[in-house]
Amino acid sequence: MLTFKDIVKSYEEDVLGPISIDIKNKSFVSIIGPSGSGKSTFLRLASGLIKQSSGLIGYNDNLKPKMGFVFQDSNLLPWRTVLDNVLLPLELTKEDKSKSIEKSLKWISRVGLGGKEDSFPNELSGGQKMRVSIARAMVQEGSLLLLDEPFSALDEVTRRRLEDDLLEIWKTNNITILFVTHSVTQAVYLSERVLVMSSGPGVIIEDLLINKKIDVGFEGTHEFLSQVKHLTDILRNEGI
Ligand SMILES: Nc1ncnc2c1ncn2[C@@H]1O[C@H](COP(=O)(O)OP(=O)(O)OP(=O)(O)O)[C@@H](O)[C@H]1O
Ligand SMILES: [Mg+2]
Known part of the structure; x- marks a missing residue:
């Protein structure tokens, strides 16, 4: 690898x-x-x-x-919702928007945050923020x-x-x-x-x-x- x-x-x-x-x-x-x-x-x-x-x-x-990086502090953008934070890496690629949203929702649910898509980082606990950060790192499905x-x-x-x-x-x-x-x-x-x-x-x-x-x-x-x-x-x- x-x-x-x-x-x-x-x-x-x-x-x-x-x-x-x-x-x-x-x-x-x-x-x-x-x-x-x-x-x-x-x-x-x-x-x-x-x-x-x-x-x-x-x-x-x-x-x-393709790779994802998770930092010590979850490093989320405070003005973006959970969904928009997870979408971020896909916005930098040519991925189709609806496909990007689908993938992001899938990863938000995989990390156990289904239902929190529209929350902002300051509405989440430390553990939840870290979960968002992991979803964001995984959403490109890198290796x-x-x-x-x-x-x-x-x-x-x-x-x-x-x-x-x-x-x-x-x-x-x-x-x-x-x-x-x-x-x-x-x-x-x-x-x-x-x-x-x-x-x-x-x-x-x-x-x-x-x-x-x-x-x-x-x-x-x-x-x-x-x-x-x-x-x-x-x-x-x-x-x-
Ligand atoms: N941009 C930089 N400019 C100058 N020195 C740097 C820079 N980045 C890191 N260093 C130095 O490199 C060394 C290693 O830093 P690094 O952050 O990799 O350590 P670490 O093992 O991750 O430490 P910690 O456990 O505290 O996070 C340190 O002495 C640090 O001061
Ligand atoms: Mg370090």
Whole structure:
């Protein structure tokens, strides 16, 4: 899906890299690391929002895939309704208007917000705003979804629900997910693979395939806890 080869990003100083990594199609990969290690920079490079200073980024079949980006604050336009926020990415394409509306309504309903189409962002809870943001990121039905600490401002119960809904979206839509988080347990719970970045300039200091033999009740298992401990120990050595 996505390959980084010797990627370095510098501003006045180096902030990231060199990083070489292969992200498999349809995988769910989390990225954790100290503040300032370059996690958001990594996502922005993957999305093409910013350009690397050196190295090569490759995509499947050399074609940049359609992708959606979900930011920490849901980043909605306050003067637009839920429907018009979700429609936004389609307005930038040549998609037929009625088809666009149909797709947007479908995604609003998929994220559990059917009936809220005409609400404005200030009429929604934090969790609902995040759901709109996910619908907006998915409405183009791209193959890559990038999320930058999307759930960190939410309460525990809402966060849990959104995590499970995200897993469902991942499973039913055959997409690849890159997920930045501060939470080790969240990374182990959600993903198939966890990358740990060092303090800046960030390089990848651990690349762990999550051993997830049992899907239901995984969190209580010895495997879950030992992988969380392993990653927590690495972060602790990085000064978190
Ligand atoms: N536009 C920019 N100009 C200069 N430096 C930048 C710019 N964007 C990011 N940086 C620097 O790059 C480093 C990595 O930033 P980045 O936002 O990727 O970190 P992060 O791992 O996402 O941190 P956090 O966990 O706090 O979100 C930081 O030192 C930051 O100051
Ligand atoms: Mg960040």
